[in-house]
Amino acid sequence: MNLVTNNKWIGQRTIRPDGMDKVTGRAQFAADTTMPGMIWGKVLRSPHPHARIRSIDTSKAEKLPGVKAVVTSKDIVDFPIDKGAVMLGIQDMRWMCRNVMARDKALFPGHPVAAVAATTEAIAAEACKLIEVDYEVLPWSIEIEDAIKPDASVLHEFNKWEGKPSNIAGRLEHKKGDIAEGFKQADVVIERTFTTRPVHQGYIEPHACLISVAPDGKTTIWSSSQGQFMVRAMTSMLTGIPQSDIRAIPAEIGGGFGGKTIVYLEPVATMLAKKSGRPVKMVMTREEVMRATGPTSGSRSTVKIGAKKDGTIVAAHGTFYLQAGAFPGSPIRGAAGCSFTPYDIPNLLSEGFDVCSNRSKVAAYRAPGAPIGAYAVECVMDEVAEALKMDPLDFRLKNAAKEGTKAAHGPTFPRIGYIETVEAAKNSPHYAAPLGKGPAGTLRGRGVASGFWFNAGGESSAQVNITEDGNVVVTTGHPDIGGSRAGIANICAELLGIDYKRVSVIIGDTQTIGFSNLTGGSRVLFASAMVVTQSAEKVIQTLRERAAKIWNIDPEAVKWDQGAAHPVSPNAGQFEPLTLKELAEKAPAMGGPIGAGVQLNTAGADGGFGTHVCDVEIDTDLGIARVIRYTAVQDVGRAIHPGYVEGQLQGGVAQGIGWALNEEYIYNKDGKVDNPGFLDYRMPVCSDLPMIDCIMVEVPNPKHPQGVKGVGEVPLVPVMAAVASAIYNALGIRFYSLPMSPPKISAALDANVKQAAE
């Protein structure tokens, strides 16, 4: 480990490099790019939840004046279902090719069946209406309990479960010890079943792209995503254009939260551009975003935990059914793999089931699957603690995972910071403060919960160049959705010993920087700090060599300090320091440009833990729960830019509060989303939330040069359980389904009153 001490820039709340552009409206998001001769693409979407496509007749649309191209699944490369998986990251291209354009069947309302490019958006929309699709409407199911019924209409006939066609597309299990034996030792056993609704990532910027295909096939994509390399690779695979001919330029991104780790529009727009010979722009409406892009899974989980009187957990069993939507691939890995991980449980079985149903294909959402699983596990933890008459945080401390604990999903933990988060929560001013009383007609309660997320490493590339005037330009390959530019600038300024303002950090496009994997898994600062550190170290080495050459001494006799080369000691020689600026000016004569790039498949990412404390106040007449105080504690490894880390914690909590209280996909009787907009899909607004307090615990990752751990996903994991336990604490009523919306809380309160009266 090579931890920088006495930092000047690491740990500073420097001004964010993208801040000025964003607050002044100058930032270029995906829909802000235009080109001469540009035309507009629109998608025709299935009105049915499930239908065989007998035929598509596009002839009338093609004849409409202004229409320049029409695309159907015939124009998209097919990855046959029976030829085996073709994986790109976690995505199987067999599903991706069918998700961007339905082939034989439409699998959810909103599933693209054709697309048109025309001189105006209105003509393109008009032309979509002229496309005749002959559908054979099929029975459908959306909810898990319907989709797993033996007689359910099956989305993918080839998919077999226990020998028969089924919507259950996969099972995953993590096992440790023997749960049957374990539960025998338990004095208290609690088993509960929970359901959650699909919720959308809710990014403000809809999916959008502008794509130009030149006559020689050279393709340029401007779009907003969580990975320009993912955009390039998927577009290449789905259109047949080689990656070397596709330049994917990342726009500033207006939110993703996992939902922009796959493509929807780019392959379609590429084919429209190729066929029409014109640049094609596509921008989804909010309704399209809500209907056709991935909300996370709805779920049904059963969790059983057994503990001895002294509070030791002896066994636990979790079964997590998650909706995958139209194609296999729900985040069961996060649900089954993360939920029990904060605890050292000798006998454990954690199972996940992947269930297809007629709703849009699930997309990643912040710690995919983990918040769903943690909601169930942490609520049962609260009940077990109550049954044992233990403080819920003490109960967690008693069973906390620590260095040496073997997690059911595989690793034996190195030094981790879970215990520190529980202790910090226990010692927080929040946990010590009395709940207090609200106005008449209200009740207050407090809840706690913990959570874990794997975090990730993977491929990253960076280039650090010294400009001719002695400043620094750093290029990395990851869209910045959580502050990576600011973090990288802090690190570079620190290593090079120069003012932060002299470091400019940019995101390269696919043809100007080496392969860099998605912005996802809370991996970006972990991975890019590694390649940037190694690049900066190479640059420093060059700078020392240059100074040594000028002074005519050995490079080993030169040290780099405070932005300048110095002789290591007076013995090495008496020289005035050579600053970065001076060395840059002398570069042409002394060996040429100064810069270095490093590309790595980074390893050594440590998981992250958080513990949250939540206070609610409930209007008992109306059933409205409001979060009035919230503290998020997290082991953040090393906060390179504390402001951004806190922003991640607060953002995760805000999303979790929405998920807990009001957000949900509502389907009508025809299987269509009934609330495809922000009026009726109720994400929290600012005034719904208190100031969210953050306590950053720093247990540095020893395998990272700056001690970085991912921080972006953990903060969503504990939230719903913390809110649910707080509501229980206030009302004495446990809710086993989300969202805990006013009609639901009100009905439960009324039922209680009725019961008491009887």
Added chain:
Amino acid sequence: MADIRYLAPQSLDEAIGAFAAAGSAARILAGGTDLLVQMRSGVVKPGVIVDIKKIAEMTAIKEGADGSFVIGAAASGMALYEHPRFGKVWPGVLEGINLIGSKQVQGRASPGGNLMNGSPAGDSVPAMIAAGAIVTVQGPNGRRELKVEDVPAGPGRTNLKPGEILVSFKLPSRPSGSSDAYLRMIPRTEMDIAVVGIGVSLTIKDGVCTAARVGLGAVAPTALLVEAAGKALVGSKLDDAALEKAAEACRAACRPIDDKRGTIAYRIKTAGVLLKRTTAIAAKRATGK
């Protein structure tokens, strides 16, 4: 794909002429906070838009010598908020109007648009009903007056005749000891649509309620005047029994639907709860306590 003609006449007569001439393809534009949203989503596709904000009478706010108010149908929420007297006399009506949207929306949204949009959940409508507002409408056949509660005909529909424009709201003068209030239930704290909305206007003399009107929104195809609720309050000291009777009248008046915004049971219950809360606020204001 047809083009849209935009007209911004300076006089009401001109506006009525243009509006009537264009027939069913025409739409009046006040703040546009409903109309433009509906046009963007493709729900309405007007051929002619008649902007009425350039007509002085449509945006005027006038207090009569007797304490009555006449407000132009297109006066913005913010203009009403900034008026030195309006909010003092009609705090509940102002509350209803100012709850619409956000600061940005307030700069444009008007009570006329809120009423004419025909949403059963429009926030200013129950307060206007409670206030006993009379609207003036003008069309090719001249002017006429209607009670505000007689304007809505159902979701998205009104009882105005083709070619008629809503000109103004008249809020009557009231004796001292009068005030009003508006409350709505929304799951969030703002930027949401009422699950239930209630306006209460009342007069209190020597501790006794001498006049009361209750307007109820979002629980039936149109906002309603709940006469029985007003009657239950009149003659009482707003004691628990009277409040419960008025709450029951509100619950009985509800004809809601189960939908994504709330269940039938929840809406009915909430109507009763809000009646009590709104009455308490109006009474406090009326008695200056």
